[in-house]
Amino acid sequence: MAATFIVTLREGFEAALLLGIVYTCLEKLSARQHYRWVTLGGALGLAASVLMGVVITLLSGPLLDLGPDLLGVVVIFAAVALLTWHGWWMRGHAVTLSGDVQRRVREAHLTRRLWAVGLIAFTGVFREGAETVLFLWGLVTQAAAGVATWSGFAGGVLGLATAAALGWAVFHGGRRLSLPTFFAVTSAVLLLVAAGLVATGVGRLQGLGVLPHTETLWDTSALLDDASVIGGFASGLVGYRARPTAVEVMGYMIYVLGAGSLFFRWPAAGRAA
């Protein structure tokens, strides 16, 4: 039970974190009426995950050999693009905070772009969704066939519930922060989550043989293994890797520097100039 709990907690954590963040963003921008976009995105992500899970079991041959991997890479980089957009978009909102006209402008702006917030929820859920669906499905078939116990499945469901509770905690905690603090913290978190995704995507491309394999830069798996629960959180949150390759570290750094300058352009410095 503990083993299956950890697997789904690890898989569900990133999705829960992203959902918590985008819900809180809407709350902070007094746009609660647009929660439905996030909910819709999340629900569609779940539906797509189930569909993908079914499709994977129907595929065979080269389609099964490569199809899911290519889609996986596309989803990872799509998520990076969306998070980058979100960080940039939040910075714009953090600068224009007061004034009635500004607020109305912001709302119009918000409504037009909200499908993208829904897309963040979609990719967040879909990214590890199909894997999680297949995992739970496997637990059910094995329990039904009598080769495993139902407690394994219960553990899996409990892991997802715990991930959801963590997402809710982010939402609840985020609501209490002042607006500037919230935007600063969220921008930093999104920057690192997206950088971690870049490292994951680059690593996948290395695994697929598209990018060459490079040296492992360091090995901290004895200190904090990324397969452990804490290591899994660190991996989802800041892109921690116990054994990163040179290309992954390069991708991570380039993203942090590039997107960081997009997320955090200090308005005071701009005015002073």
Added chain:
Amino acid sequence: MTRVGLALAVLGLAVAGAGALAADAPELAVTIEKNRFQPDEIRVKAGAPFVLVITNRDPGPEEFESKQLRIEKVIPSGKTVRLRMPALKPGVYSFVGEYHEKTAKGRIVAE
């Protein structure tokens, strides 16, 4: 949209190219049964690409995962997946079945 299409095409070509290069790479069969890999130690020649042909004979799916090699691959029940592996430096590369990490463990030894 065109850019996304172009990126996809390039990615597809790159993977197909990598596949073509590995076309005459040796194939090594691995079976998943009772949540274990058989064999659980795979010996390969260092510096030469190879193909893992993994068949899942269990009633449920399994995910072949090697954190070191950045590979995560779901193998549905009853299916066979051909996994193209890069040329490895001499060393030991561990892998697990992520859905049954306690029992499904193995390693690739490149020498």
